[in-house]
Amino acid sequence: MNERRQAGSDRRRPATSEEADGWRVAVKKTWKLYIGGAFVRSESGHSLVTADGDDNYPHGTRKDLRDAVKAAIGAQPGWAGRTAYNRGQILYRLAEVLEARRSELVHGLVRGGSADAETEVSASIDRVVSYAGWSDKYQSLLATSNPVAGPHFGFSVPEPVGVVGIVAPERPSLLGLVGSICPVIVSGNAAVVLGSEADPRTALGFCEALATSDLPGGVVNVLTGRRSELLSHFASHMGLRALDLWNVDDETAKPLEVAATENVKRVTRRALDERGWYDTDRTTSPSWIHSFVETKTIWHPMGA
């Protein structure tokens, strides 16, 4: 077998009759958005080209976002209704699936320009494991029993906020994606995520792991496209209850935060450099889960 025939990125063409004999044409992947548990083309019918020029990827639009939010709204109550133990097992299953796809993820990250793809994949898998363990524990830390001054039993518990829009960091394209999704979904939220524009294939490739991980369709939906076009639609969509904006500067954020007030979205805007995503003390802190839960306080009288 000719080595060239194996390589997906090989652009060489058979030039001679010897080469043409037995030449194998590599099957290239059509990159698709991940919405409602299915891989779909952008409704726009348009594609963008990856930085290396090797692939087209979907040019996601406002309509794709709406479809994704609709899918997420449909999936979220069922996901929140799973037991915390079950959510933990599904996240752990995701780590298992990612581990099995390690070489593919590394390969994708290398193509996408990751500085240290092996380390990034390991950290991403470990991040999922860490959050799998959080699924039935953060409640005990965030909830309170309220010693009210009267004959009432009172307590407060964290509940998912609903559907969260995540604008993932450009880099690290896998760890930033995984590291922003996990703290959102672990508590029963659904997410609509805008993947890295610098490395869109990694975000979409990661969805293949999601699709085989027992995570119900629609819990995580991933779009690719232009940040400059899509951010304002994330900010204004009435179905999103919260926004998780990574590395969005004040100037860009201003119109987004204005639009977000329309339905009083909870906007969390943070900046973290590439190395920061490897700081596990910080990135697996319960504060990160806390940003996307609501506190519900319940009262009931005591006594006959």
Next chain:
Amino acid sequence: MTIKLIDGEPENPTVEQGRRKGERRLHFGDAWQYSPAPESPSKVRLEPRYELFIDGQRREPSTGRYFQTINPATEQPIAEVAEAGEQDVDAAVAAARRAYENVWSKLEPLERGKYIFRIARLLQERARELAIVESMDGGKPIRESRDFDVPMAAAHFFYCAGWADKLKYAFPGREVSPLGVAAQVIPWNFPLLMAAWKIAPALACGNTVVLKPAETTPLTAMLLSDIIREAELPDGVVNIVTGAGPTGAALVSHPGVDKVAFTGSTAVGKAIQRQLAGTRTRMTMELGGKAANIVFADAALDQAVEGIINGIFFNQGHVCCAGSRLLVEESLHDLLMRKLCDRMSTLIVGDPLDKNTDIGAINSKQQLEKIRELVESGEQDGAVRFSTECAMPDRGWFFPPTVFTNVAQSSRIAREEIFGPVLSVLTFRTDAEAIERANNTCYGLSAGVWTDKGSRLFEMASKLEAGVVWGNTYNKFDPSSPFGGYKESGFGREGGRQGLLAYLEVDR
């Protein structure tokens, strides 16, 4: 003078729908004649004019302008209050900054706490005076200001004081630090209590504050400023600037402010958020509500009726978490309405200072007009109105207890916050329909559930999109109990350990 049975009133379908034709009903008539029992304001000495409270001093406003605060029960002015302009807000924020940097952040946490304990004690010592002024200035019944507002305000200071030296245990493993200067804008429905909800946790967490009370109810905040001086708090730790909307806008958008805490309408809350977009100023918002109070057929009926009454008529319905949408299981509707209307007919509307009064004065003329406008729209939408025929004072701003039946989900009175003693009744057949209707609103502050079945109560409580769920009770509050909304009712919590987060930087 006894309770009589009289013939029904076929002309009023709301009251009559629960009765068989010709069935007689309770008529209270003059069954209970209460002698007037007014709380005497004679021990209260109000000044004719109140200045701003900045840097520990009384300051005349740079605007030179004063506005009148009016007793809504008499329509007579009580006192003149300074109108703070931008310069005054500047001075207040600067004073708060100095106090934060030079003194408040340098104190041992326990010492900070001890100042706050002092405030709690002084509030208790001057409790009656504060209650009387609260009722005079805002129109709420003295029973409520005496038994709820003032003791609860003191309790908040007492509770938060104890946190001051324990913040490192509040969120184990997470670093916490104060934010700096907090700008706080509060509404007119619980003037002193809201001031306590805002000031107490801010100070306990090590911040300094600039507070703007509502323009119709500034007086108890001014009395609080006296108490703060009496407690010998360092100058500038608490500053109070009075005024209307423009003063509030100048305060929340001031660049020297690190945190904005707002309680008020959703519309104003959104405007503040738009103003602060892109600035990274920390915010907490406690906004409007349109709470569902859900009554199942298996509920303890008489208790539910009391809970409904408390839910909507507490503080004339000027409560963001008021149970203003009553969702009744269809099979119970007629019986419940009969009992509810009978109970409503016993409510006494009148002088806020009279200890017999159940429903006091509507806070302002503007608010009374808003209530009238919405009630009119309810009638136009075809809802059936019942208002009690209680005696009404001949002056002052009052509105009788009112309930609407036959309310469509799309009707304004089912969707908009009325902020008055007006209840809208809808029905449901299944638990799922109750949840669907209850959550069918942009708000999510609170909800009530009345049922004898524990498993149903917990199922409902978990599915209701509301920050506070009262099971077989309503309108209960406590400093140790987090309060705040889902959805467009705002974000952040007040009270409890969770309430500290509004005034702390926690690693994130």
